[in-house]
Amino acid sequence: MGRLxxxxxxxxxxxxxxxVIGVGIAFSIQRERDDLQRERVMQxxxxxxxxxxxxxxxKSQTLExxxxxxxxxxxxxxxxxxxxxxxxxxxxxxxxxxxxxPIKRLHQAFASAANGNLDARVGVSMGSRRxxxxxLGSAFDVxxxxxxxxxxxxxxxxxxxxxxxxSPLARLxxxxxxxxxxxxxxxxxxxxxxxxxxxxxxLVGELLALSRLESGAxxxxxxxVNLNELLTTVLEDARFEGDAKQISIDYAxxxxxxxxxxxxxxxxxxxxxxxxxxxxxxxxxxSHVSINTSAENGYINITVxxxxxxxxEEELGxxxxxxxxxxxxxxxxxxxxGLAIAKQIIEAHGxxxxxxxxxxxxxxxxxxxxxx
Amino acid sequence: xxxVLLIDDDVELVEMLKEYIEQENFAVQVAYDGLAGSQxxxxxxxxxxxLDVMMPKLNGIETLKAxxxxxxxxxxxxxxxxxxxxRIIGLELGADDYVxxxxxxxxxxxxxxxxxxxxRPQENINSLVAQITIGALTIWPAQRLVEWxxxxxxxxxxxxxxxxxxxxxxxxxxxKQDLSQHGLGRQLARFDRSIDVHLSSIRHKLGLLxxxxxxxxxxxxxxxxxxxx
Numbered sequence: 001m002g003r004l005x006x007x008x009x010x011x012x013x014x015x016x017x018x019x020v021i022g023v024g025i026a027f028s029i030q031r032e033r034d035d036l037q038r039e040r041v042m043q044x045x046x047x048x049x050x051x052x053x054x055x056x057x058x059k060s061q062t063l064e065x066x067x068x069x070x071x072x073x074x075x076x077x078x079x080x081x082x083x084x085x086x087x088x089x090x091x092x093x094x095x096x097x098x099x100x101x102p103i104k105r106l107h108q109a110f111a112s113a114a115n116g117n118l119d120a121r122v123g124v125s126m127g128s129r130r131x132x133x134x135x136l137g138s139a140f141d142v143x144x145x146x147x148x149x150x151x152x153x154x155x156x157x158x159x160x161x162x163x164x165x166x167s168p169l170a171r172l173x174x175x176x177x178x179x180x181x182x183x184x185x186x187x188x189x190x191x192x193x194x195x196x197x198x199x200x201x202x203l204v205g206e207l208l209a210l211s212r213l214e215s216g217a218x219x220x221x222x223x224x225v226n227l228n229e230l231l232t233t234v235l236e237d238a239r240f241e242g243d244a245k246q247i248s249i250d251y252a253x254x255x256x257x258x259x260x261x262x263x264x265x266x267x268x269x270x271x272x273x274x275x276x277x278x279x280x281x282x283x284x285x286x287s288h289v290s291i292n293t294s295a296e297n298g299y300i301n302i303t304v305x306x307x308x309x310x311x312x313e314e315e316l317g318x319x320x321x322x323x324x325x326x327x328x329x330x331x332x333x334x335x336x337x338g339l340a341i342a343k344q345i346i347e348a349h350g351x352x353x354x355x356x357x358x359x360x361x362x363x364x365x366x367x368x369x370x371x372x
Numbered sequence: 373x374x375x376v377l378l379i380d381d382d383v384e385l386v387e388m389l390k391e392y393i394e395q396e397n398f399a400v401q402v403a404y405d406g407l408a409g410s411q412x413x414x415x416x417x418x419x420x421x422x423l424d425v426m427m428p429k430l431n432g433i434e435t436l437k438a439x440x441x442x443x444x445x446x447x448x449x450x451x452x453x454x455x456x457x458x459r460i461i462g463l464e465l466g467a468d469d470y471v472x473x474x475x476x477x478x479x480x481x482x483x484x485x486x487x488x489x490x491x492r493p494q495e496n497i498n499s500l501v502a503q504i505t506i507g508a509l510t511i512w513p514a515q516r517l518v519e520w521x522x523x524x525x526x527x528x529x530x531x532x533x534x535x536x537x538x539x540x541x542x543x544x545x546x547x548k549q550d551l552s553q554h555g556l557g558r559q560l561a562r563f564d565r566s567i568d569v570h571l572s573s574i575r576h577k578l579g580l581l582x583x584x585x586x587x588x589x590x591x592x593x594x595x596x597x598x599x600x601x
Contacts, residue, residue: 163426166452167382170474174388177477181395192388325428 002104008096016088024081102126102133109140118148160323164203164335168196206337210322213344220264220348227259227293227300234269235291238276245285249276251292259295261369263349271345272302274338275353275365279306282363295371302367310357319355342367374488375399375417379409379435380424380450389422392477398484406435413443419491420484424450424473425458433461440466446487446529448480456565463569468530469556470566486557490533491516506542506600508579509587511535520578530556531574534567535598538588543600545591571596 105125112120121144122137172193179189212218235251242249279289287307294301311319311326318324322340346353351369358364376398380386383404390400401418403409407430413421421439425432436447449462453472462470468487471480504511510519516532518525527535534555538546548567552560560567575586581599589597 163452166474167385171382171385171388173474174385174392174477178388178392180478181392 002100004103005096005100008099009092012092012095013089016092017085020084020088021081024084099133102129102137106133106137106140109144113144113147118144118151120144157322160336161207164323165200168200168203172196203335203337206335206341210337210341210344213341213348216348218267218348220267222262222264224260225263225265225268227261227302228253230265230269231272231291231293231302234273234276237273238280238289241277242280242289245280245283247280247283247285248288249280250288250290259293259300259371261300261371263369267345268349271342272304272367274342275304275367278338279304279308279363279365282306282308284308298371300369300371302369303364304367305358305362305364307362310361310363311355313357316355316357320353373397373399374419375401376484377409377412377418377421378402379404379406379421379427379432381405381427382424389477389480393481393484396481406430406432406438410435410438413439413445418445419488421445421447422450422480422484423447423467425455425462426452433458433465436462436465436467440528444526444528446491448483448487450480460565460569463566464573466528466531466573468528469558483558487529490555490557491529504536504539504542506539506598507581507587509539509598511539525577527574527577531570531577534570535574538596538598542598545595545597547595549595551596567596 102122102125105122109120109122121141123134123141126134126137175189175192175196179186179193182189231251232253235249239249276289276291283289283306289307290305292301292303292305294303315324315326319326320339320343323336325336343353346367346369349369351367353365353367355363355365376393378386378389378393378400379402380389381404386402386404390402393400401412401416403412406423406427409421409423410430412418423432423435423439427435430438432449432451436449439445439447444466446468447466449459449467449470450473451458451462451470453474459470469483471483502512502514504513508521510522511517513536516529516536518527518532518535534551537551537554549560551567552558552564555570556566571588571590575588578587581587585599587599589599591597
């Protein structure tokens with residue numbers, strides 16, 4: 001038993017003992033007083049009888065006044081107090097256990113969490129308890145689950161980053177090997193080496209951007225952004241990429257009063273650009289990518305549809321995670337960070353991004369942003 | 373010309389590696405996923421397979437299992453540097469050796485050569501040793517065949533090489549360094565458990581001695597010994 005238990009125990013026990021003794025003494029004093037009073041009444045009655053008897057009875061007859069039985073009534077009622085003390089001893093022990101046990105469990109759970117084991121749970125040991133301590137226990141459990149998930153996702157991310165960095169490194173190593181093996185082809189090997197190092201640089205840059213967005217370190221510099229202008233600049237770049245695969249990108253700017261929203265222009269550009277490039281990347285050549293915008297109830301919707309293979313239903317929620325690659329995609333160029341960055345940017349603007357499969361084939365990514 | 377099958381999902385890497393290995397006088401064919409690779413092995417014989425562990429769909433370990441169901445072709449695994457679990461699982465499943473990725477392609481070609489040298493030793497040397505018999509174990513070095521109690525034992529080429537070294541030195545302790553040098557064709561690296569994994573796998577494939585012991589004994593801190601009785 002811990003120190004807390006003994007503290008609780010001593011406090012409870014002393015408190016109860018004091019009250020038992022106090023009540024006992026109070027009772028015994030009260031009883032003493034009652035006895036005295038009763039005696040006095042009896043004496044008074046006896047003397048009354050005596051005067052009456054004097055009148056009626058023989059003088060020779062003497063009334064024997066019963067001598068006051070002086071059974072020494074203890075001033076301190078020992079037996080009841082001892083019983084009370086024993087009862088309070090047991091009760092204090094139980095009460096102290098009742099309070100200190102969950103705290104002890106919590107302490108153990110915290111200690112094991114501090115040692116890196118986030119699997120410890122307190123809720124089960126609380127049983128059917130319903131009070132603040134049980135709430136504390138379940139709050140700990142919730143915290144442990146969240147922390148565990150967070151830690152796991154960080155570890156996973158680190159693992160994927162190292163793997164993702166290894167691929168260009170492996171290619172670099174081989175390119176260097178080729179340059180050594182065939183000095184006459186040095187130029188093409190050097191071009192490869194250059195390309196791989198640029199790729200690694202891109203990846204590191206994207207990772208930094210993602211981690212900055214995730215940690216909330218980027219402070220948005222909001223300004224009024226015209227949606228049509230934004231999409232037009234995105235499309236200029238994307239068309240260039242789409243042309244290589246003969247993919248046409250359809251976008252009809254809204255003719256009505258141009259929609260504008262509050263946000264940081266370069267970030268929004270990057271988010272939409274990532275979504276559009278992703279659509280192009282996973283589209284077969286000679287297909288269409290279409291972009292639609294609509295405004296309703298203070299929200300702006302931007303939808304990007306492609307005619308690619310789509311994503312397996314159960315993976316739809318995962319494609320916005322960094323480094324996730326759908327199971328029905330082939331090896332594609334890129335790092336798998338683009339959609340994760342887009343999601344972070346949109347969410348930093350208070351919007352949401354979601355994906356669904358189109359019945360006729362292809363993926364539809366919707367961005368929903370507040371108009372104000 | 374000896375043939376190499378490269379199984380890796382990284383298209384660009386495979387392209388460069390193919391070029392590199394071809395320059396070293398091998399015929400190279402490639403497969404971009406495990407399924408295609410194990411099917412190519414069914415249709416065509418290769419001298420050696422280079423298999424990447426990290427692949428989508430069928431990963432390297434699963435591919436190795438599929439290959440080992442019907443073939444004893446030597447397999448070199450490309451494993452992530454520092455990932456020991458993959459290595460040990462790979463070796464346990466019958467991979468012959470591994471090369472960390474990324475590493476220099478020169479290293480990979482050296483390992484390929486080392487394994488192929490073992491698998492096809494010089495004929496004239498083998499013809500001198502007709503057969504080795506130690507207790508229930510019989511080895512025919514020329515055919516690289518092993519029998520235990522007149523039952524054939526299926527070993528991978530690395531396992532066979534290690535067993536042959538132990539059999540030629542039956543009753544003596546062979547150090548891990550020597551086993552690595554002559555069996556795997558390379559220096560024993562620090563913390564390298566390959567030899568232990570291969571030998572534990574051989575032990576499982578061979579039966580027990582009449583007294584219940586394994587015929588291959590670990591000699592603590594010095595190496596391994598094939599019991600003579």
